[in-house]
Amino acid sequence: MIGFVVRRLLQSILVMLAVALIAFALFRYVGDPINNLVGQDTSAVEREQLRRKLGLDDPFLVQFARFVGNAVKGDFGISYRHRRPVAELIAERMPATLELSVVAALLALVVGLPMGVYTGLHRDGFLSRSFMALSLIGVSLPTFLIGILLILLFGVVLRWLPTFGRGEVVAIGWWTTGLLTVSGLKALIMPAVTLALFQMTLIMRLVRAEMLEVLRTDYIKFARARGLSNRAIHFGHALKNTLVPVITITGLQLGSIIAFAIITESVFQWPGMGLLFIQAINEVDIPVMAAYLVMIALFFVVINLAVDLLYYLVDPRLRVDRERAAGHG
Amino acid sequence: MAEQLGRAAPPGILARLLESDLFYSFTRSPVTVLAALITAVMMGAAAFAPWVAPHTPFDLATLDLLDAFTPPVWVEGGDWRYLLGTDDQGRDVLSTIIYGARVSLLVGFAAVFLAMFLGVTLGLLSGYLGGMVDSVIMRIADVQLSFPTILIALLIDGVARGLLPRDMHEEMAVYVLVFAIGISGWVQYARTVRGSTLVEKRKEYVQAAQVIGIRPWRIMLRHVLPNVMGPVLVIGTIHLAIAIITEATLSFLGVGVPATQPSLGTLIRIGNDFLFSGEWWITVFPGAALAILVLSVNLLGDWLRDALNPKLR
Numbered sequence: 345m346i347g348f349v350v351r352r353l354l355q356s357i358l359v360m361l362a363v364a365l366i367a368f369a370l371f372r373y374v375g376d377p378i379n380n381l382v383g384q385d386t387s388a389v390e391r392e393q394l395r396r397k398l399g400l401d402d403p404f405l406v407q408f409a410r411f412v413g414n415a416v417k418g419d420f421g422i423s424y425r426h427r428r429p430v431a432e433l434i435a436e437r438m439p440a441t442l443e444l445s446v447v448a449a450l451l452a453l454v455v456g457l458p459m460g461v462y463t464g465l466h467r468d469g470f471l472s473r474s475f476m477a478l479s480l481i482g483v484s485l486p487t488f489l490i491g492i493l494l495i496l497l498f499g500v501v502l503r504w505l506p507t508f509g510r511g512e513v514v515a516i517g518w519w520t521t522g523l524l525t526v527s528g529l530k531a532l533i534m535p536a537v538t539l540a541l542f543q544m545t546l547i548m549r550l551v552r553a554e555m556l557e558v559l560r561t562d563y564i565k566f567a568r569a570r571g572l573s574n575r576a577i578h579f580g581h582a583l584k585n586t587l588v589p590v591i592t593i594t595g596l597q598l599g600s601i602i603a604f605a606i607i608t609e610s611v612f613q614w615p616g617m618g619l620l621f622i623q624a625i626n627e628v629d630i631p632v633m634a635a636y637l638v639m640i641a642l643f644f645v646v647i648n649l650a651v652d653l654l655y656y657l658v659d660p661r662l663r664v665d666r667e668r669a670a671g672h673g
Numbered sequence: 674m675a676e677q678l679g680r681a682a683p684p685g686i687l688a689r690l691l692e693s694d695l696f697y698s699f700t701r702s703p704v705t706v707l708a709a710l711i712t713a714v715m716m717g718a719a720a721f722a723p724w725v726a727p728h729t730p731f732d733l734a735t736l737d738l739l740d741a742f743t744p745p746v747w748v749e750g751g752d753w754r755y756l757l758g759t760d761d762q763g764r765d766v767l768s769t770i771i772y773g774a775r776v777s778l779l780v781g782f783a784a785v786f787l788a789m790f791l792g793v794t795l796g797l798l799s800g801y802l803g804g805m806v807d808s809v810i811m812r813i814a815d816v817q818l819s820f821p822t823i824l825i826a827l828l829i830d831g832v833a834r835g836l837l838p839r840d841m842h843e844e845m846a847v848y849v850l851v852f853a854i855g856i857s858g859w860v861q862y863a864r865t866v867r868g869s870t871l872v873e874k875r876k877e878y879v880q881a882a883q884v885i886g887i888r889p890w891r892i893m894l895r896h897v898l899p900n901v902m903g904p905v906l907v908i909g910t911i912h913l914a915i916a917i918i919t920e921a922t923l924s925f926l927g928v929g930v931p932a933t934q935p936s937l938g939t940l941i942r943i944g945n946d947f948l949f950s951g952e953w954w955i956t957v958f959p960g961a962a963l964a965i966l967v968l969s970v971n972l973l974g975d976w977l978r979d980a981l982n983p984k985l986r
Contacts (some may be wrong), residue, residue: 359816374835480975484968486918488925492945496953512871600821610926617746625831625928633831644819666923 352652356645361412363641367634368411371399371421374630420635425627430635434617439519439614440510440611447536447600452543455595459544460551464559465578476526479545487604491538491611506531508613539608543597550593554586588655597653599644698980708972715966717776727756731933742947745954758954761947766954769940770962776936777963780850781917785909787855788916792862793905797893799863802868811867814860822857826919829853830928843931850929854919861908869901884958903981912976914967921963937963 387393402410414420420430435444464470482490499507511527513520521526555568559582568575606618613619615637619634690696699705718725743752743759745766757766799810817825831854837845841958873879874897917937923929924938925945932939937959944956 359819362816370832370835383858462802480971481968484914484971485964486917486925486967487922488922489941489964490939492948492956492960496948496957500949500951500953548682603821606827607922607926621827621930622926625827625834628831628832628835630835633835637828640824641820648819 348656349653352649356649359645360638360641363638364412365408367415367637368408370632370637371411372635374628408554409613415638418483420638421631423624423632425624425628425629425632433620433632434635434639435518437615437617437620437644439521440614441602441605441618443521443523444532444535444539444608444614444616445598445605447532448539448605449543449594449598449601451536452547452597455540456544456547457551457590460463460548461578461583463548463551463557464473464555467556475548482541482545485540487538487607488611491534491608492542495611498611505534507534510615511604519584535608535612535614538611539601541604542604543594543601546597547590547594551590553584555582557580558585592651592655595647595654599640599647602643603640695980699976702976704972705976708976710781711965711969712973715774716778717964718771719778722771722775726765726771727754728765728768730764730768730772732880742952744952745958748954757958758952760943760955761952766958770937770959771934772936773935773940773959774962774966776847776930776934777917777920777938777966780847780854780920780930780936781913783851784854784916784920785913786856787851788858788912789862789905789909791855792859793866793898793901795859796863796866797870797898797901798981799876799895801889801893801897807867810863814863817857818860822915823919823922825857826923827926827928830923834928841935846930847934850920850923855918858912858916859918862905865904865908866901869904870897873897873900881935893942907974907978909980910970910977914970915973917963917967917970925947937966 400407418431420434422428423430423433426433459475465476466472495507496506506527509531510522511529511531512525513522513528514524515521518551522532564577564582567581572581603618605614605616606621608614609616609618610622617639620632621636623629699709723729741756742761743763745756745758750757755765755767756772759765760769763779795810799807829851833845833849833852837849879896881891882896887896920929920936921938921941924936925942927942930936930939932943935943940959941956941963944952944954944959947953949957
C-alpha cells in the first residue's frame, strides 16, 4: 500500500516538473521577458541591469529552480498586459470558473445518471432510442455552437435569460459567489447547461453500458430467482454496483470540465480563468499562459491522484490484483 | 473478410467491393447510407467550391455593400440571388459556407494525416522495439492523455503564436492549426498500433522474416504495418470529426484561421457578433453545416467501427 502511494506520488511530482519545465521554457524563451517589461525608450544599460537583477543571466538550472520555487509559492510574475501579479489575476477569476464547473458537473450527474439507468433498463424503448440519438447529436454539436443556439433561443428570441457575464456577485472574504443573488443564478443557467451537456451524454452512455453489463451477471439472475421486486434488483443491486466507475469517471471529468470551461466562458463572456487564458493566448501574454498551464496541470494531477487512491481503497479486487502482479513481477 | 482474401483471381476491384461484407453491412443501414451521401456531397462541394458556389465570396469586386444583411429567401426581404442570405459585407452565406467547409475539411484531413503518421510511426516503434523506446513513448502518451485534446491544441497554438513574429500569424495560421491539432491527436493511434504490433510480433510470419534476416524497419513497414492498419482507419474517421470540431472551436475562440480565409468556425464567430441585432442566419447556417458534417462523419465512423469489429457480429 505505502509503496503504491509513494510511487504514485513520485509520478505526479514528475509530471508537474515536466509541465513546469514547459511553462518555464515558454516564459524564458518565447519572446524576451525584458522587452515585455520595459518601455521602448529604456537604454541598453538599464536593460542589462534589469536582466541581472531578475537573474536572467544565471545558468539554466538555477533559473528553473527559482521558477519552480516561486511557482510553489504561487508567484508567477507580472502579466505583460494587465501589469499586475498573475497570481492576483488568477485568484480573482478562479471562483467564477470553479462555481461554473462544479454546478455543471452536478447537473451532468443529476440528469445523466437517471437517463443512463432508464436507457439501460428499457433498452429498446422509444424514449431510450430518442435519448441515444440525442446523445449522438450532443457529441456532434461543438460546445460553442450549443452555447450560441441557447443564447439565440433564450437570450435573443425569448429574452428570458442574460446572455453574458455573471450577474451580481456577493463577496465572501476573497471568494466571490453568484449563487446567492437572483441575477447571478439566472446568469449561471445557460453556461452551466452548455458546459454540462457533453459530460451528461458521456455519463448517460457510461451508466447505460455498466447497467447492461451488470444486469447480465449471475447475482442479478439469482436475485430474480429469489423473487425480489424489480425495483429492489435494479436500484438496490444493479445500480449500486455501477456507481464506482461512474463516480470515478465523473471525478476525472471534473478536470476536463474546467478545461472545457474555456470555451463556455468565451461564448458567455463569463469572467473566469478560461477567458483570461484565451485573452492571454491572443495577446501572447506569456506569464498568464504559463501560470494557467501549471494551475490546470495541478488540478489534473491532484484529481487523478485522488481518484486513483480512492479507487484503491474502495475496490479490494484492485489490491489483490496488484499484489499478485507484484508477486509475479 | 477472410474469405475475400483467400479467393483466387480477384474479379476486379469494383465487383469485389460490391460483394464484400463491408458493402453488405453498408447497404443494410439506411442511416449510414444517408450519412455517406451527405458527407460525399459536402466534401464534393468543398473540393469543387469555385465551380459549385453561386458567388465568389472573397472577390471584393463582386461584393456590393448594399446587399449586406439580406435575409434568407423565405424570410421577408429575401433575395433569390442569395438563398441563405448575406453577411455584413454582402457576402453570400451559402458560398461562404462552401468555401468555409473547404478550409475546415482541409485542416481536418491534414491534421488527421499528421496525427496518423506520427501515431502509427511511434506506435510501431514502441510495439516492435519495446524496452526503453517503448517506455519513453508510452509515458509521454500517458501524460498527454491525461489532458483534454482541446487544451493541448490551444497550448501548442499559443506557443506557436508566441514563437512566430506577429505579422506572420495570419499566413501561418493554417499550418499552426494543422500542427496543433495533429500533435494533440497522435496518442490514440500510437496506443492502438502498439497493441496490435505486440500481437503481430509474436506471430510466425514475423519470426520467419526475422530468421531470414530482413531488417527490422523493413519488417515493420512491409509485414507488420499492413496488418495493424484496420483499426487505424476507424480511429482516423472518428478523429476527422474531432479534428473538424477542434478546428472550429479554435477558430471560434479567435486563435484559428483568420477572417480573410474563414473556416466554418470563423464564420460562426463572425456571425456571433450579429446575433443580438437579429441577423441570426449569418451564424446559424454555418453552425448547422458544421453540425451536419460532423454528425455524418461520426455516423460513418461508428458504422465502420462496428462493421470491422468481428466481435460485434
